[in-house]
Amino acid sequence: MALTVGRRPLPVGDLVDRLSSVPGREGRLTHLEVRPPRSAVTAAWPAWAAPEVVAAFEARGVVQPWRHQVDAADAAHAGRHVVLATGTASGKSLAYQLPALSHVRACRGARGQRGATVLYLAPTKALAQDQLAGLTGLGLDVRVTTHDGDSSRDQRDWARDHAEYVLTNPDMLHRSLLPGHARWAAFLGSLSYVVVDECHHYRGVFGAHVSHVLRRLRRICAAYGAHPTFVLASATVAEPEVAAHRLTGLDVEAITADASPRGQVTLALWEPPFTSYAGENGAPVRRAASSETADLLADLVAEDVRTLAFVRSRRGAEQVAMTAAELLAEVDPSLPGRVASYRGGYLPEERRAIEEALRRGDLTGLAATNALELGIDISGLDAVLMAGFPGTRAALWQQLGRAGRGAQDALGILVARDDPLDTYLVHHPEALLGRPVEATVFDPTNPYVLGPHLCAAAHEIPLTEADLELFGPTTAPVLDQLTAGGLLRRRARGWFWTDRRRASDLADIRSTGGSPVQLVEAGTGRVIGTVDASSSHGTAHAGAVYVHRGETWLVRSLDLEEHVAVIERTEVDYSTSAREITDITVVAEREHRDWGSCRLSFGDVDVSHQVVSFLRRRQPGGDVLGEEPLDLPERALRTSAVWWTVPEHVLAESGLLPADLPGAAHAAEHCSIGLLPLFATCDRWDIGGVSTAMHPDTGTLTVFVHDGHPGGAGFAERGFHAARAWLGATRDAIVACTCLEGCPSCIQSPKCGNQNNPLDKAGAARLLDVLLAGAPAAER
Numbered sequence: 002m003a004l005t006v007g008r009r010p011l012p013v014g015d016l017v018d019r020l021s022s023v024p025g026r027e028g029r030l031t032h033l034e035v036r037p038p039r040s041a042v043t044a045a046w047p048a049w050a051a052p053e054v055v056a057a058f059e060a061r062g063v064v065q066p067w068r069h070q071v072d073a074a075d076a077a078h079a080g081r082h083v084v085l086a087t088g089t090a091s092g093k094s095l096a097y098q099l100p101a102l103s104h105v106r107a108c109r110g111a112r113g114q115r116g117a118t119v120l121y122l123a124p125t126k127a128l129a130q131d132q133l134a135g136l137t138g139l140g141l142d143v144r145v146t147t148h149d150g151d152s153s154r155d156q157r158d159w160a161r162d163h164a165e166y167v168l169t170n171p172d173m174l175h176r177s178l179l180p181g182h183a184r185w186a187a188f189l190g191s192l193s194y195v196v197v198d199e200c201h202h203y204r205g206v207f208g209a210h211v212s213h214v215l216r217r218l219r220r221i222c223a224a225y226g227a228h229p230t231f232v233l234a235s236a237t238v239a240e241p242e243v244a245a246h247r248l249t250g251l252d253v254e255a256i257t258a259d260a261s262p263r264g265q266v267t268l269a270l271w272e273p274p275f276t277s278y279a280g281e282n283g284a285p286v287r288r289a290a291s292s293e294t295a296d297l298l299a300d301l302v303a304e305d306v307r308t309l310a311f312v313r314s315r316r317g318a319e320q321v322a323m324t325a326a327e328l329l330a331e332v333d334p335s336l337p338g339r340v341a342s343y344r345g346g347y348l349p350e351e352r353r354a355i356e357e358a359l360r361r362g363d364l365t366g367l368a369a370t371n372a373l374e375l376g377i378d379i380s381g382l383d384a385v386l387m388a389g390f391p392g393t394r395a396a397l398w399q400q401l402g403r404a405g406r407g408a409q410d411a412l413g414i415l416v417a418r419d420d421p422l423d424t425y426l427v428h429h430p431e432a433l434l435g436r437p438v439e440a441t442v443f444d445p446t447n448p449y450v451l452g453p454h455l456c457a458a459a460h461e462i463p464l465t466e467a468d469l470e471l472f473g474p475t476t477a478p479v480l481d482q483l484t485a486g487g488l489l490r491r492r493a494r495g496w497f498w499t500d501r502r503r504a505s506d507l508a509d510i511r512s513t514g515g516s517p518v519q520l521v522e523a524g525t526g527r528v529i530g531t532v533d534a535s536s537s538h539g540t541a542h543a544g545a546v547y548v549h550r551g552e553t554w555l556v557r558s559l560d561l562e563e564h565v566a567v568i569e570r571t572e573v574d575y576s577t578s579a580r581e582i583t584d585i586t587v588v589a590e591r592e593h594r595d596w597g598s599c600r601l602s603f604g605d606v607d608v609s610h611q612v613v614s615f616l617r618r619r620q621p622g623g624d625v626l627g628e629e630p631l632d633l634p635e636r637a638l639r640t641s642a643v644w645w646t647v648p649e650h651v652l653a654e655s656g657l658l659p660a661d662l663p664g665a666a667h668a669a670e671h672c673s674i675g676l677l678p679l680f681a682t683c684d685r686w687d688i689g690g691v692s693t694a695m696h697p698d699t700g701t702l703t704v705f706v707h708d709g710h711p712g713g714a715g716f717a718e719r720g721f722h723a724a725r726a727w728l729g730a731t732r733d734a735i736v737a738c739t740c741l742e743g744c745p746s747c748i749q750s751p752k753c754g755n756q757n758n759p760l761d762k763a764g765a766a767r768l769l770d771v772l773l774a775g776a777p778a779a780e781r
């Protein structure tokens with residue numbers, strides 16, 4: 002029932018009362034969900050487990066394993082592929098470490114020679130480091146090491162020639178182990194287990210890439226006579242058998258009954274109040290989730306509650322930490338030093354130092370982006386703040402799981418951002434809490450993803466007809482395209498890679514869009530941080546304001562060829578936001594449904610984007626101070642989209658005036674983009690949209706929502722299949738919003754290229770009514 006804070010137990014209920022009863026905070030708490038504690042169900046250690054491995058776990062405080070750990074370990078030991086989908090801190094590591102370590106030791110030669118090997122894959126380097134610490138902490142004589150971009154040549158050689166247990170990531174598998182398989186033959190030929198940890202992370206385009214990397218791994222292992230057992234783990238994956246099958250191509254058994262003990266988990270839903278500022282077009286504006294989170298963070302740190310605040314953007318994380326520190330300084334000058342920020346783009350040593358300070362308890366509060374999200378075992382945290390819904394219910398539980406590990410109680414507060422999705426969720430807790438986490442969405446047949454992996458596979462070992470099944474139903478046509486394009490050569494024995502380049506370089510599995518842009522200090526040449534290539538036009542253009550660890554920098558110039566932006570320290574009272582224009586053409590409709598006279602379609606589109614200018618906005622407040630043009634190249638994208646059209650005669654009968662149509666379509670598009678993350682496992686920034694009262698390709702009013710990745714990521718397709726529920730929720734969100742003309746909680750979008758103009762709230766509701774009137778009552 003109580004958080005342990007210092008030596009004094011602090012009941013979570015009292016804490017929430019204290020936070021919400023501060024004068025002026027009335028009405029902010031919209032829902033309080035309390036999940037009761039649960040006690041453990043244990044089982045006996047399996048008879049096959051090596052006694053010394055059991056003893057090592059016992060020495061670490063595991064008196065008896067939990068039921069699900071034994072079930073999963075038994076399945077893996079018997080050679081059955083298994084996915085363990087139980088909660089955070091439910092001891093998933095033990096479930097695969099027990100069979101893996103037992104097997105490695107059992108297969109040793111008489112003189113200790115390596116007999117069996119294990120490959121552990123994590124989506125981040127930090128998580129692999131964490132596993133390494135856990136494994137070495139067992140004190141067993143097993144040769145274990147990490148293999149990642151930071152490993153030295155000696156470490157890599159040792160891993161290949163001697164290690165029994167290698168901890169790495171899909172990127173290294175793709176770029177190093179698989180292309181260099183001949184050197185790794187002994188390791189891969191004795192591979193018995195492949196562990197895919199945090200497997201829910203492999204979604205969207207990244208998921209599709211990793212599914213092919215794993216198929217390439219299976220193929221190379223088979224060539225060396227190995228058929229490893231796959232163990233997948235995730236605290237937050239829906240339909241685990243389906244997701245695991247799609248990821249590995251194998252039949253996988255799911256273990257989902259969590260037998261670990263859990264403390265009480267309390268989740269508060271919190272909505273910031275309206276401010277006195279007027280937003281774009283005079284809209285009422287709520288207080289920023291980051292400002293509200295900074296207040297709560299300061300309150301919790303002042304109470305000595307160890308708190309992690311997850312903030313969506315890098316800039317937001319900086320701002321939350323800075324503001325909380327300023328607020329704390331007013332209470333006690335010793336407190337500001339107990340708060341810090343953490344995000345991608347910091348140098349690795351800075352990140353390690355902050356993680357360490359949080360572990361040691363030198364820091365009480367940390368504002369972080371999801372760079373800290375995955376599985377990093379920082380225990381003893383009491384509370385997690387989320388400045389904005391983290392995009393998926395899976396990520397929400399994952400972030401909340403950072404608090405209260407073990408049987409300790411935990412508090413989470415989700416602070417709504419001023420957007421349609423968050424507003425909808427804090428007022429519809431059942432949409433957030435009453436449903437299982439969403440299925441991971443990705444599309445392994447995407448030719449933009451499959452093609453480069455087929456080239457990489459052919460480079461590893463020439464492809465034959467027998468490989469077609471492994472890579473899925475679109476393999477044959479994609480191979481034909483690659484052959485016609487001269488990338489592969491067809492010979493009697495199969496498909497060969499004959500190019501001089503490394504085929505694995507063709508696949509950018511993290512979709513970074515190329516090399517990151519380095520932010521270099523003018524004068525000294527010191528690298529301050531990095532920005533992904535894909536976001537560089539919008540955030541590192543000349544004139545952009547960039548915040549790094551509380552310091553403000555101004556971008557002097559951006560060199561896209563050299564991937565360098567030159568920046569200088571400055572103090573300014575404004576922020577910048579880029580404006581982008583987007584155009585779309587239909588390439589092919591793949592599927593459609595008739596909704597009365599309206600039509601819902603899914604297919605391929607060409608999207609072009611260009612950042613054309615940027616706005617300076619006064620901070621605080623956000624008033625526009627001015628706009629400056631930019632000369633940046635257009636970027637083209639062939640991707641998937643879902644779109645809907647309303648024919649002219651329906652519009653004529655709808656009561657909507659022709660002049661209202663652009664604003665109605667635009668508003669419906671914004672709100673539907675805002676809500677798609679509830680139905681597809683994506684976030685708002687993974688998708689984009691275009692709307693028009695008259696599109697040349699359809700001849701009528703059309704609203705498009707498209708994936709933001711080449712070849713599509715599966716999100717728009719999901720929207721097409723869940724269209725009835727998705728567009729119904731869109732309509733409801735617009736109608737339920739209490740604003741008059743539209744606001745960020747319903748139809749205004751923070752990434753609108755047109756400064757949210759025109760928007761017509763009532764028109765959007767009418768348009769969606771007309772569209773939904775023809776929709777079938779029930780759809781999957």
Ligand SMILES: Nc1ncnc2c1ncn2[C@@H]1O[C@H](COP(=O)(O)OP(=O)(O)OP(=O)(O)O)[C@@H](O)[C@H]1O
Nearest residue numbers: 063065066067088089090091092093094095236376
């Ligand atoms: N049967 C057990 N009894 C007691 N403690 C256990 C047991 N199994 C594991 N633990 C401990 O529980 C903690 C969490 O384990 P672990 O990190 O493997 O969880 P996890 O399920 O992988 O968590 P996450 O999903 O958050 O990464 C560890 O400190 C581990 O030593």
